[in-house]
Amino acid sequence: FCFLDSLNGEVKPRILLMGLRRSGKSSIQKVVFHKMSPNETLFLESTNKICREDVSSSSFVSFQIWDFPGQIDFFDPTFDYEMIFRGTGALIFVIDSQDDYVEALSRLHLTVTRAYKVNPDINFEVFIHKVDGLSDDHKIEKQRDIHKRANDDLADAGLEQIHLSFYLTSIYDHSIFEAFSKVVQKLIPQLPTLENLLNIFISNSGIEKAFLFDVVSKIYIATDSSPVDMQTYELCCDMIDVVIDISCIYGLANSEAGLPYDKESMAIIHLNNTTVMYLKEVTKFLAMVCFLRKESFERKGLIDYNFHCFKKAIQEVFDVRIKVQQNRKLLSQRRWSKLTVTNGVLNNPH
Ligand SMILES: Nc1nc2c(ncn2[C@@H]2O[C@H](COP(=O)(O)OP(=O)(O)OP(=O)(O)O)[C@@H](O)[C@H]2O)c(=O)[nH]1
Numbered sequence: 001f002c003f004l005d006s007l008n009g010e011v012k013p014r015i016l017l018m019g020l021r022r023s024g025k026s027s028i029q030k031v032v033f034h035k036m037s038p039n040e041t042l043f044l045e046s047t048n049k050i051c052r053e054d055v056s057s058s059s060f061v062s063f064q065i066w067d068f069p070g071q072i073d074f075f076d077p078t079f080d081y082e083m084i085f086r087g088t089g090a091l092i093f094v095i096d097s098q099d100d101y102v103e104a105l106s107r108l109h110l111t112v113t114r115a116y117k118v119n120p121d122i123n124f125e126v127f128i129h130k131v132d133g134l135s136d137d138h139k140i141e142k143q144r145d146i147h148k149r150a151n152d153d154l155a156d157a158g159l160e161q162i163h164l165s166f167y168l169t170s171i172y173d174h175s176i177f178e179a180f181s182k183v184v185q186k187l188i189p190q191l192p193t194l195e196n197l198l199n200i201f202i203s204n205s206g207i208e209k210a211f212l213f214d215v216v217s218k219i220y221i222a223t224d225s226s227p228v229d230m231q232t233y234e235l236c237c238d239m240i241d242v243v244i245d246i247s248c249i250y251g252l253a254n255s256e257a258g259l260p261y262d263k264e265s266m267a268i269i270h271l272n273n274t275t276v277m278y279l280k281e282v283t284k285f286l287a288m289v290c291f292l293r294k295e296s297f298e299r300k301g302l303i304d305y306n307f308h309c310f311k312k313a314i315q316e317v318f319d320v321r322i323k324v325q326q327n328r329k330l331l332s333q334r335r336w337s338k339l340t341v342t343n344g345v346l347n348n349p350h
Contacts, residue, residue: 014087015183018111019094020104021046024129024171028094031171032180033217038171085118089187092125097142097168098133105146109153116162124164125183126150132170139168174234181219190317194222197317201310205303206296211236211289212282215244215261221286236289239277243267261287270294278303282311283318 017025027041085091093111095104108126115122128146131139147166154162167179185191194212202210202224209232211220218237247260262281269277276297278290288307297303 014089015187016084016088016091017094018091019127019129020096020107023094023096023099023104025094027171028127028129028169028176028180032176032219041171081114082118085115085122088115088119088122090123090125090183091115092127092183094127094129095146096130097128097139097146098130101146105149105153108150109157112154112162112164113157113159116159123183123186124162125179126164126166127169127176127179128166129169131168131175132172143168174230174237177218177237178230178233180217181221184219185221188221190321191222193317194314195225197310197313198222198224201306202290205290205292205306206299207290207292207303209291213240213287213289214285215240215287216285232291235277235291239267239269239279239289240287242269243279268297280307282314286314 017029019025024041026044027036027038030036030041030044031038091111093108095101095108112124115124126146128139128143131142134142143166147164150164151160154160154164165182167175167182169176169179188194198210198212202208209226209228210224211233212222213220213236218240220233220236243265244260247265251260265279265281265287267277267279271277274294276292276294278292278297280288282288288310290303292303
């Protein structure tokens with residue numbers, strides 16, 4: 001599901017964002033990656049072309065979003081869906097839960113079956129979106145109904161093996177960030193290693209919970225294996241906002257452009273329930289946010305030392321990834337030159 005970016009040799013998982021018109025695709029993208037406030041999305045214009053947004057420059061999660069206009073025609077010869085699906089890691093299909101979803105479900109079925117034929121490795125993720133207007137009972141009811149109908153359609157077509165994952169989302173709370181985090185985590189091959197490192201780190205430092213966050217999008221790319229509760233996650237998002245906002249206003253010298261986040265970035269917040277939140281820079285794009293009790297924070301020296309080891313280990317994990325990519329590139333170049341020589345072509349393309 002990854003494709004090689006020819007410019008920098010990076011392997012980038014690609015995410016497609018699809019769904020009917022006005023289901024909320026552009027809003028999701030703007031809120032998650034561009035810090036747009038949810039109310040501003042009311043004024044978004046309808047999208048008329050396929051936009052290919054690369055969020056790699058400012059974010060660790062270097063994936064792409066293909067925002068399709070509502071109705072795409074699979075039979076349109078100018079639309080090369082095979083090429084698009086072949087390089088896709090995850091397909092997010094957005095369903096507007098406040099609207100009648102019969103048409104959305106048939107569109108979902110068509111899209112999923114087409115995509116699966118081209119690339120059976122795609123993760124299919126269904127966002128039951130705009131649930132902010134629904135009561136809790138109503139949400140569960142909708143999810144059950146959509147889940148059942150979508151899977152029945154697949155079963156009728158003899159395609160039970162296709163797995164759909166469902167998420168209840170809204171741009172008016174943190175559910176959209178949570179859902180995106182889960183989607184992205186499935187595409188990170190180093191996830192088990194990251195989780196392991198976090199487990200070792202927290203158990204040796206007296207920390208209760210630790211998240212590794214992509215600072216720009218507030219997607220958490222990994223956490224230790226204890227369960228995540230929504231409130232903790234929301235507090236982490238708020239903390240990142242506070243740190244970035246304060247840095248933007250007071251941290252940057254006037255002439256300085258660029259990210260309000262660097263090697264020195266760190267913050268400590270004492271909550272009134274004897275919990276301490278601790279944020280520290282891990283890499284250019286990643287931050288660790290930890291939750292711990294006040295008593296444990298007295299051993300800050302130990303925590304900082306363990307953090308130093310953790311940071312080094314993370315660096316090694318990503319170094320290995322870069323090396324593997326470079327080797328792969330070299331290998332394919334060699335193969336290519338051998339091929340051209342055996343074909344009697346003398347000029348090496350490189
Ligand atoms: N209540 C609510 N409204 C939302 C939510 N997400 C998006 N919207 C609204 O839905 C409307 C349509 O959103 P868009 O993002 O333009 O939808 P789109 O899918 O990109 O539409 P096209 O570009 O036409 O394909 C906007 O008025 C948004 O404010 C949500 O989570 N809750």
